[in-house]
Amino acid sequence: MKDTLTIALPKGKLYDEAIDLLAEAGLSTYGLKEDSRKLMFHHEAERLKYIICRPTDIPTFVEYGAADIGVVGKDTIVEQDKDIMELVDLKFGFCRFVVALPEEAARGRDLSQFNHRRVATKFPEVADAFFREKGMQVEIIKLHGNIELAPMVGLADMIVDIVSTGRTLRENNLVAVEEIFNATARLVANRVSYRLKHQRIQPLVEKVRQLVKDKEVRY
Template sequence: MLTVALPKGGLLKYGIHLLNNLGLDFSAFLDAGNRQLQIIDGSGTAKGLLVRAQDVPVYVEYGQAQLGIVGFDVLREKNPQVAHLVDLGFGYCRMSLAVRQSSSYQSPLDLPAHGRVASKYVNSAYEYFQHINLPVEIVPLYGSVELGPITGMSEAIVDLVSTGKTLKENGLVEIATLYESTAYLIAHPLSYRLNEDNLSNLIDKIRKYTEG
């Protein structure tokens, strides 16, 4: 059966809305109090898997899901072996470098060499500073990255920003954008090539719906 991995969090409702418009109903995932992690669509033709955003490419890479919906930020950070099929356009955000508003840093190269940058996106941060040729120490955090500069542990942070509200509330300001991100449709490469479960039919519909 065709299986689609869907990400918990902000992208979920858009992903479900998209699939609903194409005849696949996984809206039960949106019910408050839902505890199911797998749902078979009413038509009995497809299964939805509800997983953490970072786990979507894992399920697709291992072929447990032929398709997945996930933010480009996750693909860029983890570089999983999956096919990137369609930019779905929703879920816009950007990977930003931010510093304290009260600091003197106005551009990335103002940061001191061997300074510290806190981030949940250590690969993205590392690549960026390699690219601008500024040696920094990346401090890996799991949450509340904005505490890094506030406590003085780091000079800057690299984090995903959508509205910028969290940065503002914490007295931080963006000084560079590493890249922009939207949701992508991804596929298991072999399933895609072999057109398992007539995958290409759904993919074409998603492409037309997104571009139309």
């Protein structure tokens, strides 16, 4: 149905909080927490459809109009730079982009001393922009997981990654030496949908904005 509002929700750590917030905003979320294998939920009476996606795919689904709106981390938005609208900071899913070095290498040394070194990351665009802004030339190696392993085996001298508590860094004898920026979950929209379905999307945006207005970022 053309007047159905399609919402993309991310699998993983943001999923439950996104559902709770939408329910608090008055949307029907029945069944979303009951069957983790389903990828699509139709609430026909409310003219709602939910699609469950990998977090990194949500900007693509929204950009191309497969979803009208979605919930996604700011880290993914910045890295992918898709043509979507960022509507509300939802103030959950907090994480930090950091540059991290092995403890021994970091001791008593400034990051500028690591010019012309190799950096492992899942976020090459974020890393490239950060080091270019600092006037540093580095070789960026893209990995898809276990970034902390790269310095251990000599693949890279340092990493750029997202952390929440920093526990994984500590467990792998890494220390954050520079903070790039903080990230939280955001409500985003397809530009065409926002215009054509404005009467449905804007009241939801205003309700969500009011709900998170006085909330502290959840670290």
